[in-house]
Amino acid sequence: MKFTHQLLLAAAAVAALSAVPAAAALSEDDKGCLACHSQEGLKKNLGKGETLSLHVAGEEFAKSVHGELGCIGCHADVDSKKHPGSGRKIASAREYAVAKVEACSQCHEDKAKLFQGSVHATTLRTGNLWAPVCTDCHGSHAVRAKAAPEPMNGISCRKCHDEIFDAYAGSMHGLARGKAGPVKAPICVDCHRAHDVSPASTGTRLRDACLGCHAGALAAHEKWLPNTKTHLEVVACPACHAPASQKRVDLRLYDPATKQRMSDESGRSLDAKALWDLLRGVNREGAPARATLIGRLEVRTGAESHLLSAKSKAIKDCVTCHKQGADAFQNVTISIIGPDGRPVRYEAQKDVLNNPASVESVSDFYVIGGTRIKLLDALLALALAAGVLVPIGHLLLRKLLRRKPTERPQGGNPTR
Ligand code: HEC
Ligand code: HEC
Ligand code: HEC
Ligand code: HEC
Ligand code: HEC
Ligand code: HEC
Ligand code: HEC
Ligand code: HEC
Ligand code: HEC
Structure with a gap:
């Protein structure tokens, strides 16, 4: 029964796809996958009332940095002869996303190594799955080159650290972020880094980041602070x-x-x-x-640590x-x-x-x-x-x- 249903889905999807010219850049194999997966609303039932959305936007994928890799670049475990219906057990959408870090890590070993040493990764290891993995910050199927300037409202940290973002946005750094200058005012990753984020109040890394941009700060304080x-x-x-x-x-x-x-x-x-x-x-x-x-x-x-104001x-x-x-x-x-x-x-x-x-x-x-x-x-x-x-x-x-x-x-x- 399932099979016919899927064929129907596939037929509908092919029709939908051929209406989108950008998708022409996709390989034949990828078009095959997208025949089903470009379907809005296609989902897998995980039990306990949870579902996993199976929709992938083909045009976005084609335009992404990974377009040329093809679906199999990250989904080598999907065997098109047996798929779908292999009945892979997925406990929750979140567990699936966390486990897939491994796919990104194969090719981006350097970033993966930094990430594994981060407070986010240790948080995941202690069982809190709500710390970010690669795809929380980069997305999975529409990864763009970072050359695109990050608009203030789209920074990846904001979706989880929203209160901090709001405080930061009102700080002198946040207000100055848009200004041009020899040194740009910092955003989250300039102080905390992106992959090897460490706990905020251990070590000297944050202070070193401040002094890295404000090289004259020590001398300036010495003038009045014993x-x-x-x-x-x-x-x-x-x-x-x-x-x-x-x-x-x-x-x-x-x-x-x-x-x-x-x-x-x-x-x-x-x-x-x-x-x-x-x-x-x-x-x-x-x-x-x-x-x-x-x-x-x-x-x-x-x-409150982010409510920094002018020196006066x-x-x-x-x-x-x-x-x-x-x-x-x-x-x-x-x-x-x-x-x-x-x-x-x-x-x-x-x-x-x-x-x-x-x-x-x-x-x-x-x-x-x-x-x-x-x-x-x-x-x-x-x-x-x-x-x-x-x-x-x-x-x-x-x-x-x-x-x-x-x-x-x-x-x-x-x-x-
Ligand atoms: C005939 C429609 C169809 C085609 C073609 C298809 N899929 Fe699927 N796919 C599904 C369905 C239905 C599910 C959910 C059921 C399941 O997991 O077997 C699924 C599940 C998935 C999942 C979720 C995780 C998992 O392993 O269950 C991934 C990833 C996936 N497909 C990737 C692909 C890739 C890559 C291709 C091309 C090589 C592809 N699919 C081709 C219908 C399809
Ligand atoms: C650059 C790696 C990468 C490529 C290439 C890729 N995927 Fe994925 N895919 C992932 C990751 C990682 C996940 C895990 C879910 C998440 O973190 O968003 C995923 C999840 C999925 C899922 C499960 C539903 C979901 O969105 O979570 C489907 C279905 C899927 N991919 C299909 C495809 C298809 C079809 C292609 C080709 C058009 C493709 N993927 C190409 C990395 C990739
Ligand atoms: C908490 C958010 C976050 C997580 C998690 C994250 N990244 Fe990043 N990543 C960023 C940001 C922000 C940048 C761009 C700025 C930078 O590198 O300072 C970036 C840049 C990159 C780049 C381009 C860097 C370059 O050299 O041009 C790659 C590749 C990358 N990340 C891969 C990964 C992989 C793989 C993972 C998972 C192992 C990952 N990222 C996890 C936020 C994140
Ligand atoms: C099969 C190898 C492969 C896999 C798997 C892979 N990538 Fe990539 N990734 C690449 C290549 C190749 C590029 C393009 C490099 C370039 O243009 O410098 C790239 C580029 C990127 C960039 C943009 C880098 C920049 O210069 O701006 C990011 C971010 C990124 N990948 C993240 C991820 C994430 C997240 C995953 C997992 C969902 C992943 N990659 C999986 C090979 C891979
Ligand atoms: C998917 C959600 C998510 C995203 C996205 C995210 N974080 Fe986190 N972050 C967490 C969680 C969960 C923790 C664990 C501590 C907690 O619960 O606050 C954490 C912890 C931290 C800590 C350590 C806090 C401490 O008490 O010392 C810092 C610093 C941090 N994140 C910075 C960032 C930065 C910078 C970014 C963007 C590059 C980012 N985070 C993106 C969820 C996220
Ligand atoms: C100018 C540098 C700077 C920038 C920019 C910055 N932070 Fe921080 N962040 C700090 C400092 C300093 C602390 C406090 C460290 C301490 O306790 O000594 C901190 C603390 C944190 C903490 C730990 C909070 C806690 O509960 O203890 C998190 C999470 C965090 N920052 C996330 C972010 C995010 C997300 C952004 C972007 C919206 C951001 N930071 C921007 C310097 C910065
Ligand atoms: C990426 C570089 C960078 C980092 C990191 C950085 N700053 Fe700044 N900071 C700037 C820039 C640029 C300005 C000037 C903003 C403007 O144009 O008003 C500034 C302004 C300031 C001012 C206001 C000076 C004045 O004239 O009123 C203070 C105070 C300050 N920063 C403290 C800090 C502290 C504390 C940290 C670490 C928690 C830090 N900065 C991290 C670049 C940086
Ligand atoms: C005991 C309070 C105190 C502490 C701690 C402190 N500052 Fe300051 N800072 C000040 C005051 C007050 C001024 C303004 C001095 C003046 O009147 O010019 C100032 C000025 C600055 C300036 C502007 C310097 C200039 O050239 O005029 C920077 C940048 C700065 N601080 C960064 C930092 C950084 C980075 C740290 C942590 C390593 C830090 N401050 C710790 C009180 C402090
Ligand atoms: C934001 C709070 C703060 C401000 C403002 C501040 N101090 Fe301190 N000061 C401290 C702390 C904390 C110590 C650590 C040692 C202690 O309390 O014994 C310290 C230590 C000292 C010491 C060394 C004491 C010892 O036993 O080694 C002197 C001297 C001193 N401060 C003088 C000053 C003077 C003068 C000013 C004003 C120009 C000033 N402080 C402003 C918090 C501050």
Whole structure:
């Protein structure tokens, strides 16, 4: 029954195709495939109510950089003698698209390698299929040469990171993007790169990207900002250049032996109790310190990090940060690196800052603004007291450290 149905489809499709002159550039084999696949509305039922659209726009394909490859260039597994009807099992349209990265990778090995090292690829590997693959950014059947200038509203990152795009579009860079000049104002990939995108707040890559275009920036800050090097290390550029943004201090746990941030790759997300055990385990009483905490002043939300404004608006007043109880120090998180390479941040309650209790082993830690942030003192005091004050200890703990609600994935959710 299926077969006749398909023949009918094929006949209809041939009629449709011959009406489109651009399709003439297609090979005979490809025309054969398109006889069915140029049909609008042709789809495969995947079960559970999901369908896979099988429509491919032949003319667009013919005009694409891959037109000459032919369909088989990427679909070598389709055997035209047995197809259709081989009954290949496809769990979901998304899984199919993710698996097809392999087709692109055969010919574009260099890009594939960069991509496999990216935060997007690690996100996919942890089971979040809503991170992008090649075709999310390039499309599959109508890939064009990048020579075509990317219009602002069409940049590939926008469809998943829409809030960030909006913030970026209003920044001085976004507003200046269209201007001609010796250096073009940056778009997403100029700061983050396209294929080997890395987690935003680890390493120095983003700062290096800024300084790559603004070579004179270090010297310009030295004119008014003492300890310039320290400031530019412990204060993220947007903390001053997105002046209205809310800030936080992120205390990063480092392993002093390897100088790497501590990570938990087990895949489970550490709850407050597990983090607690980690802190306690690495800094046992009397043992030499095996964890270092280094703080960094940064912007609290991804979108606000992109609200960069003209230099005349940047924060210059020392007192904004250097005063007792400065706003910038009112939000404190503790972070380790999670299985996808991104930091997992645990928010600490503000009460902790106002109600410190010191213990000796704290001196093993180095914390920026250590004199102001007594957080760790309180953490350790609680840790040491936990044996005695179990019920209270647990209650406090749960209040003290909770997974930040904003850590939810913000991109790629199909329902948004
Ligand atoms: C007679 C109509 C017809 C022709 C000709 C045809 N297809 Fe299909 N194709 C289908 C149908 C129907 C399905 C869905 C059922 C299935 O998967 O077998 C399908 C599914 C597919 C899929 C989805 C994934 C998969 O493997 O199931 C791909 C990719 C595909 N075809 C590529 C091609 C290529 C490449 C050619 C040319 C070599 C081609 N098709 C020729 C009808 C056709
Ligand atoms: C440059 C590689 C490439 C070429 C050439 C190519 N495809 Fe595809 N095709 C893909 C990828 C990748 C997917 C996976 C779906 C996605 O990511 O959009 C796909 C998916 C499909 C599907 C499943 C439905 C869908 O859109 O997801 C069909 C049917 C299909 N291709 C048919 C064809 C036909 C017919 C041709 C020739 C006219 C062709 N393809 C040429 C890469 C290619
Ligand atoms: C998150 C979006 C994104 C993903 C995922 C992505 N690309 Fe790209 N790709 C881009 C952008 C943007 C450019 C153009 C700008 C650039 O290279 O900086 C580009 C450029 C390219 C180019 C042309 C580069 C050149 O040298 O002229 C190729 C080829 C390419 N990508 C292939 C791939 C392949 C293969 C994959 C999957 C392994 C992939 N891309 C995944 C966004 C992406
Ligand atoms: C069989 C080999 C082959 C496969 C498979 C293949 N490509 Fe290509 N791709 C090419 C060739 C050849 C070119 C043209 C190169 C050129 O003009 O410099 C090209 C060009 C491109 C370009 C434009 C590069 C530019 O200079 O602007 C992009 C982007 C791209 N491919 C992405 C993909 C994606 C995404 C996939 C998977 C869906 C894929 N390719 C699969 C061979 C392939
Ligand atoms: C691809 C190059 C490039 C990168 C990367 C880049 N910028 Fe810029 N930036 C520019 C250009 C070009 C302008 C001038 C825009 C204009 O014409 O108004 C600019 C303007 C600025 C200004 C405003 C200067 C003024 O005169 O008011 C500041 C501040 C600034 N950038 C900071 C940053 C920061 C912080 C980063 C990293 C997060 C960064 N830039 C990354 C190219 C770059
Ligand atoms: C402590 C706050 C602070 C931090 C941190 C900071 N800036 Fe600035 N930046 C300023 C202020 C304030 C100005 C304007 C100075 C003036 O009055 O000319 C400025 C000016 C600039 C300018 C314009 C320089 C010029 O030639 O006039 C650039 C570009 C810039 N910053 C980039 C950066 C980058 C990149 C980073 C991160 C590596 C960074 N800034 C970190 C406060 C800061
Ligand atoms: C001028 C350089 C620059 C440009 C352009 C830029 N970003 Fe960013 N991006 C940053 C900086 C700096 C951060 C914050 C890093 C940190 O916390 O220190 C960031 C953070 C991020 C984050 C992480 C947000 C989070 O929740 O922590 C994402 C996602 C992101 N950017 C995506 C984008 C996208 C998409 C675009 C284009 C619309 C873009 N960026 C444009 C510099 C840039
Ligand atoms: C955006 C917040 C911010 C602004 C604005 C700022 N600082 Fe800082 N400053 C910091 C942070 C964070 C540190 C890291 C060390 C600490 O707090 O102990 C630091 C460190 C310092 C240090 C070194 C302290 C030490 O123990 O090594 C000096 C000195 C200093 N700042 C002076 C200034 C002066 C003077 C200005 C104004 C011209 C200024 N800062 C503006 C956040 C800021
Ligand atoms: C198909 C959806 C999709 C597209 C397209 C996409 N991203 Fe992402 N991106 C994600 C997902 C999902 C994550 C994982 C983290 C999350 O959930 O926010 C992520 C993470 C990131 C991160 C790391 C965030 C962090 O917390 O450190 C950066 C930076 C980033 N993307 C930049 C980009 C840039 C630049 C582009 C365009 C070249 C882009 N993304 C295109 C979905 C997407």
